[in-house]
């Protein structure tokens with residue numbers, strides 16, 4: 001059985017892919033990953049991700065946003081660039097954006113400001129929003145919740161939180177993006193235990209490549225660089241944790257991604 005999986009978050013503009021991006025994309029296609037949403041997270045990566053998507057003949061799409069780590073670089077030009085890029089058909093979401101108090105690479109004030117401005121763009125354009133949150137749950141919900149009625153769809157990408165925050169996100173109507181974090185037998189164990197409470201129609205899968213190599217992959221890859229071809233392993237572990245068949249999870253996560261990003265029906 002071959003699948004048409006969609007990796008909803010891969011940082012393919014990352015320079016670790018500069019030498020072999022075409023091979024990475026071919027391996028993804030061979031592994032049944034037929035479409036990839038390339039994450040934009042800074043001015044530069046937003047431009048690169050959109051350019052990759054535009055030259056890809058329908059296999060790549062992109063997002064445009066500024067990651068909380070880069071929030072102190074969020075200028076009026078960043079804002080204008082996102083607005084310009086999201087007018088393209090291949091740029092299908094605003095983000096990634098949100099709050100990250102785990103590393104605090106940008107001051108919190110800057111993070112709050114950049115997050116709020118990007119939610120405004122999502123409201124004005126009707127595009128879905130691709131969200132990042134780490135160790136900032138309360139502030140995140142406080143900003144997001146009042147904006148949600150005017151936002152079409154929102155995904156908590158790379159969800160790694162606990163049961164309580166998952167329940168709260170689901171109550172807010174968020175989609176949940178699950179990465180290879182769930183394949184980590186130590187820090188991902190709680191996620192393995194709770195992923196079954198995500199309703200079928202809210203579940204999305206992603207690699208977050210080049211980060212978060214699934215630790216359950218056998219044979220173990222020689223490199224630490226994750227890539228979209230390994231999405232199948234995330235799918236396998238998610239299906240096992242939910243007590244569902246791989247076929248079922250493959251089909252519904254693809255349907256969800258098509259609906260979430262308003263992608264053209266698959267060829």
Ligand SMILES: [Zn+2]
Nearest residue numbers: 096132157158
């Ligand atoms: Zn992220």
